[in-house]
Amino acid sequence: MQRFMITGGNRLSGTVKVSGSKNATLPIMAASLLLDGKCTIRGVPRLRDVAVMRELLIYLGASVVWEKDVMHIDTQGVGYQDVSEELMRRMRASNLVLGPLISRYKYARISYPGGCDIGSRPMNFHLKGLQTMGVSIKEKFGYITAEAKKLKGSEIYLDMPSVGATENLIMAAVLAKGTTVIRNAAREPEIVDLQNFLNCLGAQVKGAGTDTIKITGVNGLNGAEYTVIPDRIEAGTHMVAAAITRGDVLVTNVIPEHLEPVINKLREAGVYVEVKDDQVRVAMDKKPLAVDIKTMPYPGFPTDMQPQFMAFMTLAEGTSVISETIFENRYKHVMEFRRMGADIRLEGHTAVVRGVPGLSGACVEATDLRAGAALVLAAMAGENGTVLDQVEHIDRGYERLENKYNALGARIIRVHS
Numbered sequence: 323m324q325r326f327m328i329t330g331g332n333r334l335s336g337t338v339k340v341s342g343s344k345n346a347t348l349p350i351m352a353a354s355l356l357l358d359g360k361c362t363i364r365g366v367p368r369l370r371d372v373a374v375m376r377e378l379l380i381y382l383g384a385s386v387v388w389e390k391d392v393m394h395i396d397t398q399g400v401g402y403q404d405v406s407e408e409l410m411r412r413m414r415a416s417n418l419v420l421g422p423l424i425s426r427y428k429y430a431r432i433s434y435p436g437g438c439d440i441g442s443r444p445m446n447f448h449l450k451g452l453q454t455m456g457v458s459i460k461e462k463f464g465y466i467t468a469e470a471k472k473l474k475g476s477e478i479y480l481d482m483p484s485v486g487a488t489e490n491l492i493m494a495a496v497l498a499k500g501t502t503v504i505r506n507a508a509r510e511p512e513i514v515d516l517q518n519f520l521n522c523l524g525a526q527v528k529g530a531g532t533d534t535i536k537i538t539g540v541n542g543l544n545g546a547e548y549t550v551i552p553d554r555i556e557a558g559t560h561m562v563a564a565a566i567t568r569g570d571v572l573v574t575n576v577i578p579e580h581l582e583p584v585i586n587k588l589r590e591a592g593v594y595v596e597v598k599d600d601q602v603r604v605a606m607d608k609k610p611l612a613v614d615i616k617t618m619p620y621p622g623f624p625t626d627m628q629p630q631f632m633a634f635m636t637l638a639e640g641t642s643v644i645s646e647t648i649f650e651n652r653y654k655h656v657m658e659f660r661r662m663g664a665d666i667r668l669e670g671h672t673a674v675v676r677g678v679p680g681l682s683g684a685c686v687e688a689t690d691l692r693a694g695a696a697l698v699l700a701a702m703a704g705e706n707g708t709v710l711d712q713v714e715h716i717d718r719g720y721e722r723l724e725n726k727y728n729a730l731g732a733r734i735i736r737v738h739s
């Protein structure tokens with residue numbers, strides 16, 4: 323187990339560069355399975371989740387060479403399609419191999435990824451969409467077996483714009499016969515990135531970024547090189563880090579358009595935000611105003627920024643109402659914030675956060691990835707020292723977060739125990 327010892331009270335200042343997007347890299351790596359050949363992905367962040375996806379591709383027979391932020395994948399050796407329970411359990415996003423495997427091999431067997439700390443996270447939309455394309459699905463003993471003679475282009479309507487279901491169905495449709503139309507598709511920038519990667523390989527995908535995506539099946543794909551987009555959630559986390567510590571930070575390698583809901587909410591809270599090309603400067607010198615947040619699918623306020631924004635609101639002037647509409651159980655950080663002196667009341671899917679004058683250090687636990695990042699922010703803004711356990715969760719989605727913040731003036735020590 324690893325922990326952070328965080329000494330609070332320092333303003334962050336300086337420049338921090340955002341790494342490549344985790345949630346764009348994972349589906350792109352999975353999509354490489356559609357190819358019988360080689361591709362190179364640049365801007366790959368050095369994260370635990372990416373390492374798990376690499377292991378999964380190797381398990382399936384691919385060769386994956388990962389040097390710094392460049393990954394070379396050769397899928398010519400892929401042939402084994404049963405995915406072990408151990409790999410599926412380590413990361414929910416392992417389920418993204420289902421679409422490409424069924425598309426390429428007409429057969430796939432994966433263990434059910436199960437629930438996780440933020441909710442039960444079923445796969446019913448993924449499976450229903452595949453069935454519409456002619457795939458037979460059997461669920462038994464925690465395994466999903468998908469089989470088809472051929473995948474046929476179809477009209478699919480998603481009951482809700484699920485990111486993972488949209489990605490899996492796009493990938494399944496790439497090598498299908500005919501045209502697939504996905505309606506009420508998720509519109510996240512990571513889906514646009516997946517479309518762009520697939521089209522570089524020779525796929526025909528149109529409409530990502532809107533709620534209707536059209537995929538015309540092709541017979542095969544070619545190798546290509548691709549650079550993933552910067553991570554909008556990492557960028558948003560740094561922006562809140564600057565604001566909560568009353569600092570002044572230039573966040574570079576960002577696509578500001580992807581951060582509009584976060585930028586708007588920060589401005590509403592009284593934070594100075596200056597946007598220039600691929601950089602955002604965030605400065606704050608006073609107590610924030612309380613603002614309300616409701617998480618929504620993109621382009622709404624991202625659920626992956628809810629815990630970090632809640633950390634910020636614990637120190638606001640007034641009361642903020644935060645509603646989580648995407649995940650059923652994404653409030654585990656509330657208990658941890660309370661240990662630090664926050665005043666938060668939970669009413670179903672709503673958290674009522676009454677701003678307090680200050681947070682104090684405490685022994686807390688990173689219950690999941692974004693909760694962990696939010697606790698780092700709260701601890702940096704708090705008084706005294708905080709011990710944050712289970713920081714392995716943070717390493718799933720942030721590249722050495724402590725190094726980035728220490729370079730801006732924070733005091734965070736990683737301890738291995």
Ligand code: EPU
Nearest residue numbers: 345415443444445446447448484485486487626648649691
């Ligand atoms: N859902 C269903 N049935 C399905 C699929 C989803 O009920 O078949 C529900 C989920 O249980 C959840 C909601 O729909 O309540 C949204 O789930 P979605 O499928 O959109 O999420 P995901 O694809 O599992 C991705 C990100 C998450 C991010 C969500 C929402 C990746 C690898 N993961 O998950 O990222 O929170 O979209 O934006 O892209 C994170 O990075 O910390 C993270 C959790």
